[in-house]
Amino acid sequence: MLISKRNRTCFYTICLLCVISLLLQFGCERNDGSTDASIRRMKYQDKKAEKEFEAELKATMEKTELMFKPYRDNGLVKVTLNPADGEIYIDDGLVTIPKKGLMLPVGKYEIKAVWQDGKYVTKKVFVTPALQELISYNWDFKRNTNGGSGNQKSNIKINAPLSPTEVALVKPM
Numbered sequence: 001m002l003i004s005k006r007n008r009t010c011f012y013t014i015c016l017l018c019v020i021s022l023l024l025q026f027g028c029e030r031n032d033g034s035t036d037a038s039i040r041r042m043k044y045q046d047k048k049a050e051k052e053f054e055a056e057l058k059a060t061m062e063k064t065e066l067m068f069k070p071y072r073d074n075g076l077v078k079v080t081l082n083p084a085d086g087e088i089y090i091d092d093g094l095v096t097i098p099k100k101g102l103m104l105p106v107g108k109y110e111i112k113a114v115w116q117d118g119k120y121v122t123k124k125v126f127v128t129p130a131l132q133e134l135i136s137y138n139w140d141f142k143r144n145t146n147g148g149s150g151n152q153k154s155n156i157k158i159n160a161p162l163s164p165t166e167v168a169l170v171k172p173m
Contacts, residue, residue, distance in 0.1 A: 061137060064158055068131055075127035076101040076164040079111060083171060086113040101164050103130070113169035121172055127165045135160045 078101040079088055088095050089112040095102065104127050114120040136159045 057137070060158075061135075064135055064137075064160070068135060068160055070103065071131035071160075071162060072129050073106065074103045074130060075106050076130035076162055077104055077109075077111075077125075077127055077167065078102075078164045079113075079167045079169065081113050081169050081171075083115070086115040086169070086171065088113055088169075111167050111169070113171070115171050119172055121169050123167055123169060125165060125167055128163070130162045130164060131160060132163045133161055 077090075077097065079097050081088070088097055090104070090109050092110075092112075106127055106129055108124065108126050110122060110124050112120055112122040138157045138159070
């Protein structure tokens with residue numbers, strides 16, 4: 001069987017490329033081109049990034065606890081009137097209550113609504129702390145593995161639901 005000169009050249013070229021490829025792989029420590037030093041450096045950077053993230057999370061938690069302390073010691077009062085044109089008194093003092101509610105120290109109060117025709121209604125309430133649940137933290141932290149330096153920004157989310165003391169006052173007939 002005769003092999004053409006062109007086919008022999010292709011065959012020798014392929015063989016030569018295979019030998020070169022094997023020699024290059026033999027000379028490397030790993031197939032992915034990394035060395036023990038670069039792996040140690042990456043592990044060090046991972047540990048450093050993890051420590052930085054833990055410090056950021058701890059600082060965020062401390063700031064959040066301080067920020068929400070008033071909501072543990074005080075209650076949030078929301079009052080609705082029917083009809084809405086009455087005045088609100090808390091312990092005989094006239095107040096204006098914003099839509100989001102009014103912060104008051106935890107304790108007993110007498111809330112009264114007075115309408116222009118002189119009719120009124122009174123309720124005694126106990127205002128409970130606005131923050132009754134534990135603050136929860138959700139986070140997402142990823143290393144930048146695209147060859148760039150540094151970390152992708154960590155994302156820390158805070159969940160702290162407030163429980164208002166709601167009071168509905170209806171004008172008597």
